[in-house]
Amino acid sequence: MNEIIDSSDTFTSGTVPIPGQGGDEIAAYLARPLAAEPRGGVVVLHHMPGYDEAHKEITRKFAAHGYLAIMPNLHFRDAPGADPDDAAAANRANGGVPDARLVGDVEAAAAYLRGMPNSNGKVGVIGYCSGGRQAFLAACTVDLDAAVDCYGAFVTAHSPDGFPIAVPPIVGLAPELRCPLLGLFGADDKFPAPGETAELSAVLTELGKEFEFHTYEGAGHAFFSTNRPAYRPEAAVSGWARVFDFFGRHLNTP
Template sequence: MGTMITFPSNGGETPGYLALPSTTPAPGIVVIQEWWGLEPHIRDVTDRFAAEGFVALAPDLYHGKVATEPDEARKLAMELEYDRAVAEIIAAARYLLSRAEVRGPKVGVVGFCMGGGLSLLSACRSDLFGAAVVFYGRNPNPIEQVRSLTCPLLGLYGEADQGIPPTEVERLRQALQEAGKQFELHIYPNAPHAFFNDTRASYRPEAAIDAWRRTLAFFRQHLKTA
């Protein structure tokens, strides 16, 4: 359904995977990769959003590199410059809004694993986003950055996530409450990290199906035109 494109960013160009729905104009969504890179699963998720009526763009934050082993993915994630990545995500949002197929005035952003944290961080640094969804992403550091969040937030987490335990989710909840932000956080019982990725052993169908339903409803609610 989609195709590789490039869009202007940081004085240069960033590659990305763009998927268009059957009917346009439509709301736009930026889809942010896991630490593996822009691999088939993320392209598939981008296609799924297009099939649901969104113009979806997944920026390639590794610029062509894709990991297949955890050690390799960890290395790529550690080498990623978060400020540059956030700038590319914001540039992807700006690019979507420049296309005739996209109905503004804002776009959504959703990320998984590493991309989940980047989704929240991007929504704290730009007002181009009308809704942000975090799938098991780490909290910003320092967490007080959520005071700058510019849109409603949906967070989806697994109770059995060893890297992002429920205590971290509750820390985020408290920070968002203190900042007076609009948000929903859900923790799925017994679900591990990456419960949505149906190409991994971590996949949990029941949690994934519910999280997808919530994500679509959230974007449809908050990306209505002004």
């Protein structure tokens, strides 16, 4: 039987409890490399459909690339122990994830990563769909080293009538942006539409914030999602390259 002799690219993963906002214990999915060398951490924020296998795979992808990674279950309080679809439905019925709760959960997840023995103390956040908006929110309210917004809607605009939940804009927080921001968007997306990302870009430019936005032609919402018809391979491959370059510059040990 062959044995693994080099742990530099091996990792372990599984569910752990963490103290979320207000001291509530919530579930989180942790993926961590086994090698002892110090490394940066990434908080992964899942999309509105929930804490699902696709986003656990994304969390493992960061560990395979050498990062400590954790995804808090943002819907855990709405339906503890429920499958992602039922928990997401319960969360929508409750009006979505409150912004204050999200901030507390990200703070807790970042503290968990920084407390790990092979952490270098640097932590970033990445979010998809609703998680993209939440990544921007966290970047303006939590001490982080980098943030990635993947097609997060309702940063500059309010959710429309008939949307499953009421989501207010948070562009007013832009002056408080605490870390470099990477934004990845689709030109065919409606939430956010290109005009909304252009508006946010103009605000951040006027404020002198460090950011870079990239919009992919022929891609719409959820173009990273390999398990959905919206998946666009060229945009996703390019997007992942930009994510790892960005986190490499801001989270790796000098």
